[in-house]
Amino acid sequence: MTAARSAGSAARIGVITFPGTLDDVDAARAVRYCDAEPVALWHADSDLRGVDAVVVPGGFSYGDYLRAGAIAARAPIMRAVIDAARRGLAVLGICNGFQILCEAGLLPGALLRNAGLRFICRDQWLRVENTTSPWTLRFEPGAEILIPMKNAEGRYVAAESVLDELEGEGRVLFRYMGGGPGQGNPNGSLRDIAGIGSADGRIAGLMPHPEHAIDALTGPTDDGLGLFLSIRDWIGVSAGVGA
Amino acid sequence: MARVAVDVVIKPEILDPQGKAILAALARTGHPGVSSVRQGKHFDLEVDDSVSDADLEQLAATLLANPVIESWTVTRRAPEPAAGAGR
Numbered sequence: 001m002t003a004a005r006s007a008g009s010a011a012r013i014g015v016i017t018f019p020g021t022l023d024d025v026d027a028a029r030a031v032r033y034c035d036a037e038p039v040a041l042w043h044a045d046s047d048l049r050g051v052d053a054v055v056v057p058g059g060f061s062y063g064d065y066l067r068a069g070a071i072a073a074r075a076p077i078m079r080a081v082i083d084a085a086r087r088g089l090a091v092l093g094i095c096n097g098f099q100i101l102c103e104a105g106l107l108p109g110a111l112l113r114n115a116g117l118r119f120i121c122r123d124q125w126l127r128v129e130n131t132t133s134p135w136t137l138r139f140e141p142g143a144e145i146l147i148p149m150k151n152a153e154g155r156y157v158a159a160e161s162v163l164d165e166l167e168g169e170g171r172v173l174f175r176y177m178g179g180g181p182g183q184g185n186p187n188g189s190l191r192d193i194a195g196i197g198s199a200d201g202r203i204a205g206l207m208p209h210p211e212h213a214i215d216a217l218t219g220p221t222d223d224g225l226g227l228f229l230s231i232r233d234w235i236g237v238s239a240g241v242g243a
Numbered sequence: 244m245a246r247v248a249v250d251v252v253i254k255p256e257i258l259d260p261q262g263k264a265i266l267a268a269l270a271r272t273g274h275p276g277v278s279s280v281r282q283g284k285h286f287d288l289e290v291d292d293s294v295s296d297a298d299l300e301q302l303a304a305t306l307l308a309n310p311v312i313e314s315w316t317v318t319r320r321a322p323e324p325a326a327g328a329g330r
Contacts, residue, residue: 067309074306103309110312112253117260157257157312188258 056097069099098205109158115188133201252283
């Protein structure tokens, strides 16, 4: 839960490292870009160190053995994340992190091998479909963003009834968009879904990588910063009302 | 000690592009008549006698398979012949 903090102190955002995680350093950098404090969390620990939110970053945790994210979802730190998330902690899963949140049962559905069987690495256009959730509130309604994607198992699948529920409740946060280069559905994801959220939006996951697009010097855009600014602002408001 | 096989396969309604690629390769390499391939996983377990069928079902449903996308079967297999027997 959001720890009581004095006004003006930086939001503390945990970034988990599993064996095989690749993107924890970039995720921590994105947190710092928003004047928030990244807090390193280790897979074998079960202490969340009092963080206000958690980012589960991308990579190949546990070598993607069994299924992508399957082993990580059962690591000690994830037990703590699952317990805290059920009490309202904000959690973002990026790429392998999204796979982990689905495997952990925090988000519905699953991510399977891309329909074309290729590892896809490209800059990808997305439409932000919900701009009121804690992780997307800084985006303008209908915002179109360009951020990198890089995965082999990014095809989102869920039962039709689950997809209908996600759509009906505004829980599709990001959708693959357009038909030109870097556009369109890259991997056969059902309903062009790139990212989803929980009913209250506090738990979110997406396959493309906002943490790699926070500075035009090192990424295609700085569009990805919007997610990190959103959660920083949301934590500030939550703390302000004494949540 | 018992030997147990757990077979896991993607549910029929979910696209299996690997199975489709294998099907195409079979046709290309002179194996006509195959109309469908679904790729899955096979696990061989050795378990002691305290592990019940319910335990096996539980471990298959919670770790070896993801019920969202996969179905599975658990089969107890004939025990291995005792070491050294028949030699």
